[in-house]
Amino acid sequence: MTEGNFVDYVKLYVSSGNGGKGSAHLHREKYIDKGGPDGGDGGRGGHVIMRGNQNLWTLYNYKFKRHFKADHGQHGSRGRSTGSDGGDVYMDVPLGTVVRDKETNEILFEITEQGEERIIAKGGLGGRGNWHFKTSTNQTPRYAQxxxxxxxxxxxxxxKVLADVGLVGFPNAGKSTLLSVVTAAKPKIADYEFTTLKPNLGIVDYRDHQSFVIADIPGIIEGAAEGRGLGHYFLRHIERNSVLLFLIPADADDIKEQYDILLDELKRYNPEILDKERIVAISKSDMLDDELKAELKEILDVELPVDYLFISSVAQQGLQELKDKLWKLLND
Structure with a gap:
């Protein structure tokens, strides 16, 4: 999937159908001049229904079509004939889609399961025909609803991307490179910040034909929780991940400080994110010789409060160990 096709935020206008009118018909036929009321009910207006589809990964289908309108119910007719219901409109969305009221910003519901259906706009009820209103004192009502x-x-x-593992790190930490090496995904890679502007998903092949999904989230900057940089547009994707993989380059000035900044941004955005399993990967470690790696290990053993390991995507170092640790965290 190209970056331009990944759409994770759209505004839509939806309207359900009106209910059909009830009929106020009075029965008439040969030799029956004054038959009773026989007006039928109006049909229900069509619903607009949102449906979860596990084969979709993006809201791209709604990038160009923004208006959805269901059919109106048909009017009732003579002989107590009920009008047909208006046709429902189904909108398939990827799992992990959150629906908000644009005016109030209130979350209406979330779609998280395959085939889950939620009515987003309910069709109007059809009006009742005049035969419903016949009474002992009013044998021929001439009105209907x-x-x-x-x-x-x-x-x-x-x-909110549904992935098992979310890659968290500053811009140019090597997240896209790691994703391209351990999965079949082909993210845009370059030696400058903010190469990734949209989340990239990849499937990691593990042992015995097993697999898990990893998401490359655009790089975090300080102040992201307040909306700086790409802000909430990418932080929300981290909420759905089971395990967070912090990627910090070996040439960072202070690995512990970078980890603390990343953790603080997540905490300020949503403290519940800190309940997830976490692991740190020191990327670009092929730049370190054994002596430097040993010195850094002594420091990190004391400073880092979580499990960590050294990897190099380019040199293919430590990647199988990383897969093993992630698999264990996911299945524990």
Whole structure:
């Protein structure tokens, strides 16, 4: 999937159908001049329904089409004939889609399961025909109910990527390179900050034909929790990951300080994220000789409060050990 095709935020206008009018018809046929009421009910207006689809990974289908409208219910007719219901409109979305009311910003619901269906705009009920209103004192009611109007709402769809492992790090920490090496994903890679502007997903092949999904989240900068840089547009994707893999380059001025900054940004965005399993990978470690690596290990054993390991995506060092640790965390 190219970066331009990954859409994780759209605004939509949806409207359900109006209910059909009930009929006020009075029965008439040959030799029956004054038959009773036989007006049928109006049909229900069509719903707009959101449905989870595990084969979708993006909201790209809604990039260009922003208006969705269900059909109106048909009116009732003579002979107590009920009007047909308006056709429902189904909107397939990827799992992990959050639906918000655009006006209030309130979360209406989330789609997290395959085939899960939620009505986003309910069709109006059809009006009742006049035969419902016949009484002992009013044998020929000449009125019927109008149909109820459908609903209109503007919503925001936000996609939170559903991945087992989320890559967290500063720009140019080597996340895209790691993803390209351990999966079949082909993210854009270059030696400058913010190469990745959208999350990239890749499937890691593990032992015995098993696999797990890893997501390369765009690089964090200080102040991201307040919306600086790409801000909430990528931090929300981390909420869905089971394990967080912090990637910090071996040539960083202070590895512990970078880890603390990253952790603080996540905490300020959503403290619950800190309940997830965490592991640190020291990337670009092929630049370190054995002596430097040993010195750094002595420091990190004391300073880092979580498990860590040295890797090099370019030199293919430590990658199988990393897969083993991630698999263990995911299955514990």
């Amino acid at each position: 109008p149909g109820i109007a459908g609903e209109e709402i503007e919503v925001i769809l936000e996609l």
